[in-house]
Structure formats: structure tokens, C-alpha cells
Amino acid sequence: MPQIAKGGKYLFGWSRVGNQGKINIPPEAFNEYNLKLDKYAILFSGSKTSGGFGLSSVRILKNSIMKELIDKYTSLANYKIPEGEVIEFKNKKYCWVAIQKDRSINLSEKTLNAFGIKKNDNLLSGRGSHLAIGFIAKGPIFKEAKKYPEIEFFE
Numbered sequence: 001m002p003q004i005a006k007g008g009k010y011l012f013g014w015s016r017v018g019n020q021g022k023i024n025i026p027p028e029a030f031n032e033y034n035l036k037l038d039k040y041a042i043l044f045s046g047s048k049t050s051g052g053f054g055l056s057s058v059r060i061l062k063n064s065i066m067k068e069l070i071d072k073y074t075s076l077a078n079y080k081i082p083e084g085e086v087i088e089f090k091n092k093k094y095c096w097v098a099i100q101k102d103r104s105i106n107l108s109e110k111t112l113n114a115f116g117i118k119k120n121d122n123l124l125s126g127r128g129s130h131l132a133i134g135f136i137a138k139g140p141i142f143k144e145a146k147k148y149p150e151i152e153f154f155e
Contacts, residue, residue: 009134009141010127013152017121021107024154025055026125029133030103033060038099040079044132045093045115050139052123053115054132055105064131069094084111124151 012026025035035041038057046052058077062070069089070077076087079096084107086095093114097105112118117137124145128134136142145151 011145011151012125012127012133013154014145015123015125015135016153016155017107017112017117017119017123018155019119021109021112021119022104023107023123023135024102024104025099025133026152026154027103029125029127032127033057033133035099035103040096041099041105042076043095043097043105043111043115046128046134046136047139050134050136050141051116052135052137053117054128054134056132060131066131084108086111086114122153125154 012029015024015026017023030036033056035057038059041055041057042061043053043055046054058070061067073087073089073094075081076094076096081087083097084095086093095111095114097107099105117123121137123135123137124142126134126136126141
């Protein structure tokens with residue numbers, strides 16, 4: 001999926017949050033971030049403007065500016081806290097979840113609430129950075145993307 005504005009965020013598509021908290025990861029995003037190498041994803045809260053969350057993995061984050069998080073919260077990095085349990089670090093929320101074989105994640109209602117998301121919400125997935133797929137819940141990019149019916153839905 002191309003950018004919707006010159007110099008804008010590259011988009012992968014829309015993902016609808018299912019009734020059981022299932023969120024599909026668009027195949028192009030899954031492949032670009034090489035998530036087939038990972039059993040688990042690390043989620044972290046998005047910006048105040050875009051909301052939602054970023055989806056990455058310890059493999060990606062351990063050699064990045066987020067190394068401090070991985071080093072400090074080994075229980076998160078080693079999946080020793082319960083799946084979906086949110087911790088806070090430097091005013092951001094973090095948790096881990098399993099990546100399903102069908103390229104999806106499943107979030108409990110409590111985890112969805114922690115990230116300001118509800119069942120049946122539509123999340124816009126885009127290239128957040130080289131560190132994470134952004135699942136955007138609001139803001140100007142979100143509003144602009146609604147004008148493009150050709151953006152694919154993953155339900």
C-alpha cells in the first residue's frame with residue numbers, strides 16, 4: 001500500500017479488532033519486520049496524536065534505542081510476566097503477546113483498554129519506524145486514510 005500523502009507514512013492496511021480481541025497483522029508488514037522469526041510480540045503505546053500501539057519484538061528492540069527497556073525489564077523481555085499484562089516505563093505502556101500462526105495477535109479486554117482500544121475498532125497499520133509496525137487508532141493520518149477506500153482491510 002502506498003503513502004497517502006507525499007512524504008507521508010507508508011500504510012499496510014486496516015485491521016479490525018475482532019470480538020475476541022483478535023488483530024490481524026497485514027502480510028506485508030509481517031514480512032517486512034520478519035516476524036516469522038518471532039513467537040512473541042512486544043506492544044508499546046503509540047503517540048498521543050495517533051494512539052494505538054507499536055508492535056515489535058525483543059529481537060528488533062534489543063539492538064535499538066529501546067535496549068534500556070529490554071535490559072531493565074527482563075521479565076517482559078523473557079516473557080515471565082503474564083501475557084498481555086501491561087507495565088509502564090518512561091510514561092509508555094508495554095506488554096508481550098503471542099504471535100499466532102495466522103499472523104494475528106489476541107488482546108484481552110484489559111489489554112485493549114490499556115491501549116485505549118475497543119473491540120470492533122479499526123486500526124490503521126503503517127510503517128512506524130524500522131523498530132515497529134504502528135497500529136494507529138486516531139489522529140490526522142487516521143482521518144486522511146478514511147478517504148482512501150482502496151486501503152485493504154484485514155479482518
